[in-house]
Structure formats: structure tokens, C-alpha cells
Amino acid sequence: QVPLVESGGGLVQAGGSLKLSCAASVRTISDYAMGWFRQAPGKEREFVAAISWSGGNTYYGESVKGRFTISRDNARNTVFLQMNSLKPGDTAVYSCVAAKTTSQALAIMLGALDTWGQGTLVTVSS
Secondary structure (H helix, E strand, O other), rough: OOOEEEOOOOEEOOOOOEEEHHHHOOOOOOEEEEEEHHHHHHOOOOEEEEOOOOOOOOEEOOOOOOOOEEEHHHHOOOOEEOOOOOOOOEEEEEEEEEOOOOOOOOOHHHHHHEOOOOOEEEEEEE
């Protein structure tokens, strides 16, 4: 497993932006697909975004497409989630995830998930 630490959450007004970071405490994250999930109070966990080991493939949940962007910096062992045009419905705990796979296929990446961070809270006020 990969120790993951998220940061960057906080309170923002609707329409605003936040950038989350996920730092991995390993020699390199180049062997890992990475992603983000979120869970709002009383709701099921929801897929937000995923990125392949090289950054060449990215995937998004329907509710965030066009507003969120996932990226990675393998040299810094860090993954980012840029969130724009935030809505109150985006309020949730956002967790970083890692999957030890170099597959570009989302289904395989999701099937290989083996590490979850503690999460960072994002609150969007109306």
C-alpha cells in the first residue's frame, strides 16, 4: 500500500475554485494509477476522477466533467485535483486513491485500488 495524504480542502463559495493535492510517501508513484473519490454526508461514495500512471489517460465522473481536472507530477509523487465552478452539491470528503497498475483502462484501474487516503473536507456554500 501507498501512504497518501490529501490537502487543500476548505470552505469556498459557489462558483469558486479549489485545488486538492495528494502526496504519496513512496519512492515513485510512476507504477500507480491514481484517483479521487468523494463522499457526502448520508450519500454513497462517488467516483470523481482517475489518471493513468503516465498521465496520458484521464477519466471523470459525470457530475464533474468539464469542471474538474486531475493531473499528476510523478517527480514530486503528487496528484492534483483542480476544481472549478464549484457547486453546493460538491460538498464532500474527498479521498485520494492509488492502484498499482500501469493499465490505461479505467475498469482495471478501479479494480486494482488498494490504498485510500484519510480525506480532506470540501465545503461549498451557496
